Amino acid sequence: MRFINPKNDLAFKKIFCCSDSKDILINFLNAILYEAQPVIQDLEIIDSQPTNQTLGVPETRLDVKATINGDRIALIEIQLLNVPSFEKRVLYNAAKTYSLQLTREERYERLKTVISLKIADFEMFENQRECTTRFVFKEKDPKIDCPDTEIELVFVELPKFQKDLAALETTADRWIYFLKNTSNIDTIPETLRVFPEIEKAFQMASQENFTQQQLNELQNQEDWMQDQQIAIDLAREQETKTAHLSLILRQIVRRLGTIEPETENCIRQLGLQKLEDLEEAILDFNEQSDLTAWLESQAI
Structure with a gap:
């Protein structure tokens, strides 16, 4: 069995965002955002239009927008290229999503928390050893949490994740391993088959589920990214x-x-x-x- 690269736009949406994969996305988000606790019980994927292109080139990322548990909005983005001002764009998009929730007639109480999850295929924070970093509003000196942390920024830096199969401990570890290594293996690891959502993700990532035209498109995207x-x-x-x-x-x-x-x-x-x-x-x-x-x- 051969697998496609789940970091690719078409592949990621096929695996995480189709009508049959709600359970996969819920498990993935609970693992990355909530230490595998079942905080997210349900979600609704929202069609998301691409924002302005960076540097005048085609989109270098993909966006998934979902409402989770009815009271939060999750933005999931994989960034493959380390383009200028990426961090500013992350904050801008999260703030824009937060501010555009209301019409003039609606009250502030209706605002939903925005969680922006960015998976970067490059290193972002030089002095941060862990691959996952989470930012929320805090008081500057004693670092007290802001009472209303309405925007959260979560980053996963794939190059910093160096664990092999034997070292995987958490559900987050397993999902990050899946994102980083799937395209380089040819069988589903036995240690991951026991996790239903991850096994299902592997099955959906099989090249057998893609037409030749889709496989050609995937390869074209890979070639373009390399260029x-x-x-x-x-x-x-x-x-x-x-x-x-x-x-x-x-x-x-x-x-x-x-x-x-x-x-x-x-x-x-x-x-x-x-x-x-x-x-x-x-x-x-x-x-x-x-x-x-x-x-x-x-x-x-």
Whole structure:
């Protein structure tokens, strides 16, 4: 049996958001949001239109919007690309969903809590070791909970999840493992078959449930994502290189006085790693000939 990638737009909606998968979504949300406690008894999936595209490119995420237990709204989003201002967009969409609940005639008491669950296929919080992070309104110093925490932001950073099958302890662990690893395995692990909703999710993720046209569309989306990630990585590398280059040129002027145009052109042709090497080597330069000799040693 082969499985599709559940992080893909079409695949995620097929597994979690079709008419036959309400039990899967309830189990998934209870696991991630409420430590597998049966807090969510029922939910209703709401059709959600895509918001404005980021950077003028096709959608890099998927959104599922559901009313849970009649008094909360859950926004579930998988973000595959680490695009600029992602965190701001998360807060904006949660706040917009909260504020647009009422018409002019309705009272504030009708407002539902908004829980925004974001599953990121990249690391977001450098100093946070755990893969799941939850933000609510708190008093600044003693960290007392705000009486009305009407917007909650929950993030799951998939790269930080490193557990193998033998180390899975909680239902949340099992669901995160499913999201991260399903497309890389060819059988349902026996240790996960005993959980009905997770086994059902695996069955729905089987390629046998997709037409050839859908499989082709999935592959096209995967290819597009890879192309976009390459473009983002190159742009970030170029930004880093530009910053290093600017610093190095200033250091050379301070240490050696001036830079000949030909020498500067040679420096600009260096790759990022070579620039980092030059940044360290500059500390030992005393005259222009030292710089020239170093560049010649790099075969530039």
